Amino acid sequence: MPLFIRKHVAALLTAVLPLMLAGNAQAEGDHLAIVAVPSIAPAAATLNTEFLRQHPGTAITVASAASATLGTQIEADGAFDVLLADDQALPQRLAASGKLDGGSTRVIGIGLLALWTNTPGVNPGRGRPLFAADYINAIAIADPAGSPFGVIATTALDRLGVAEIATPKLKRLADDLAVAEEIKARGSDIGLLPMPMVKAPAYRDIGQYILLPIGVYEPAQYTASLSKAASGNALAQAYVEFLRSAPARALLATAGFEAPAPTPAP
DSSP: OOOOOOTTOHHHHHHHHHHHHHHHHSOSOOEEEEEEOTTTHHHHHHHHHHHHHHSTTOEEEEEEOOHHHHHHHHHTTOOOSEEEESSSHHHHHHHHTTSEEEEEEEEEEEEOEEEEEOSTTOOGGGOHHHHHOTTOOOEEEEOTTTOHHHHHHHHHHHHTTOHHHHGGGEEEESSHHHHHHHHHTTSSSEEEEEHHHHTSTTTTTSSEEEEOOGGGSOOEEEEEEEESTTTTOHHHHHHHHHTTSHHHHHHHHHTTOBOOOOOOOO
């Protein structure tokens, strides 16, 4: 299986690696291979702990990369059981290429867009005028070419009417995890990124943030899907259903995810 984990980012390894080691230490038995976008990978550690409590003896590995990278690697015959994505476009693309069971996709949470800073003296509550302020020299976002939240951030800047002034200040980084690391290190004055990333253990007590008004962007729909190969795997099916259960919803809420709209009755 190709390795999706961003080895050079300590924050993500802190969230994921202990879970992988715990899974490898288990007696030989059922195994789940999960691939996830960066903004849900930290929450996966807590979610998987609860799932393991309900399914003892299961080994779980989690690997993470930007949405576009995941898609490319999976299409190049990357093996996985469950995909955790931050949109519906990636599952649809992989279903069309025969790598994913399109009928298995479920919305498990909604991701809002946060304006976050770790720069002393910067008040994110200033709103629109902040982007034009002369003391704001760098604004970090995920690259729209590889991240759904990069697209969301770009749309928000346009609808806020600050795209012209903000664009020369933009630093387009590899993914949402790179944006979080950038803001934590004060490499950029402010950043636009998913609320679940701001709430991740490595970042939640750092700096200040506000949520941008939903009217200036469409919130992300986080999804869980089965690979084509795992479509008949009862354990993988149980995992996707678990993510929509009340215990998982509570854990996701704590991790910064909004609850999805209720599924209409048949």
